[in-house]
Amino acid sequence: MADAKALAQERTQLFHDIIDGRIPKRVPVFVGFPVEFAIQYAGKDLVEAQWDTSQLEEIFDKVCRDFYSDLLPVNAFRFPSFYRILGARNFVMGSNGFLQHPEVEGLLQEEYDDFIANPYNCIIEKILPRLYTELDTDASTKALTLAKAFKAFQDEMGNAIMIYGKLTEKYGYGDTNFFAGFTEAPLDFVADQLRGFKGISTDMRRVPDKVEAAAEAATPLMIKAGLHPIPPSKYNATFIPLHMAPFMRTSDFERFYWPSFKKLVEALAEAGHPSHLFVEQDWMRYLDYLYELPENTVMRFEYGDPKLVKEKLGQKHIISGFYPISLLKTGTKQQCIDKARELIDILAPGGRYYFDFDKAPVTLDSVNVENTRAVLEFVATNANY
Template identity: 70%
Template structure:
């Protein structure tokens, strides 16, 4: 038992040093696998296990056993039960066993003014009935549906937290978490769940003042959403960044950046660190990212790691860049060589942990042996 505790403490210290701006004993390693990958990897039926999670812990444990990571490497973000109860239109289970996020319009054009006046009330009264068919009913029925869905949601999460706790203890993982809470950039929530990609692209040209007012109105709500239940400077709030790469520079400056910056700064003012998934290519926005509170965690999908290290490495914590496509198509040596290359660029001076450019979702998206080899190599060879 003392050996298990000692290993967990050693791994935890790697991340404490990382977030304190010190150079850890070695480069920390974070594997990123979704529950869909874990179920497939364990040879279970994806559609069955998501509805009856009896085998979920065993599936997760197999990933933990076979793939090196200093933090718990597998997690479940969305389970289908409560979405089905709600009659969800924004998250729909596909025939292949994966939840899909179709293009949706939760906020109608004529409801902008109500949203600007009171985002929370508008979401409850108008957006939710638009996104969830079972809530588009009389108050009594709506209340019963919401109660059932919330019960399913809490049951699923309580089971997941139990599994996480068991595996963190059993496998001696570090005890910090980069997913202590979740929220979205204000413009992203307006896009992803309220207006949709097509509509928001039209809105920024046709009604820019209302878009800007809506972003400003929802920003305090996102700060509240990103608050951690048990705040710690060694945990982080996860914020996936979606729309910025698809915007013109002037639109980014007006609609995206001000609300996003207020969000990250608002969390920091409450002692909360942000963990950003810098989706797509943000190279033209690096000077903006440099302005964010020191120690912000940034996992990059694409871009030039040398430039990112030069511009952001002295202030922020960097990860990502390792392409999953190479794990699928490369030889084992090519995959290891890529890890060496990224470590040589990003590790000097600290402020770096090893991770892939995105979470691994499907079993066929990577070569399993290559993935194991890369994680093992970094764990055993990546010193600062």
């Protein structure tokens, strides 16, 4: 136990160093394996283990045991129980046991004005009953259903958080949390939950003023959602997975996406909560915008040019990502290690960098397990400053 404690301290120091602008002893490693991967890795049934979460500790433990990471490498925040109770249409399990987000339309195009005038009321009255079919009923049944769903949510999350605590203690993970809260860029919220990808893509051309106003109207709610209950600290960040920007023209991004998103990240920073962005897809067109965000915004990149990112953002923000998990599936062990070395050579100089993959492997067969372990071991033991 004393060893785990010392290890945790050392690991915490690595992350504090990159956040405080000091060069750490070595490149910290923080990778994440989703619950689906963990269940398959533990050889359990995907559907059963997501419903019966009493197996979760054993499942997560195997990942922690076998894959190197300086922070807790497992997490789960969507369970079928509460989505099923709500009759969710926005998170649905496929026939293979994978919980997915289908295209949904929570708000009709002709209802934009209602949302803009009072987003909260519109969500309660119109959007929730549409996204959650079991809430599309009389008031008392609705209240009971919501109570049941929240009971399930609290039970699942309570269980998961307890497991996280145990594993953190057992394996000596560092005390820095990049998933302390969760929110969405306002336009992403309007796209993902209200209008769908298709809806928003057509709305930006057919009713552009309303799209702009809706993103603005959603901003206070997104800020509120991102202010997590963990006391403000520069070492605990709110996670914001970014979605729509790479699929938009730059001129549309400038008008519909950026202003409200920037406002969100700045408001969180002002309240003492840094943001951890998953910069999904390719954002190379937008690097100058990302530069403008408050110092020490954590940015994990999926695709793009790591050299350019280091050059433009590396002095101000915390960079991560870029390591292609597809290579872990198809490459030889040596190729995989060489790629890690190449990225570290580009991204590590000057600090403000931790190692992560370009995206989380959702399924066990997304990667070759041996390559994955070899790369993580390599970085943990060789990436010294």
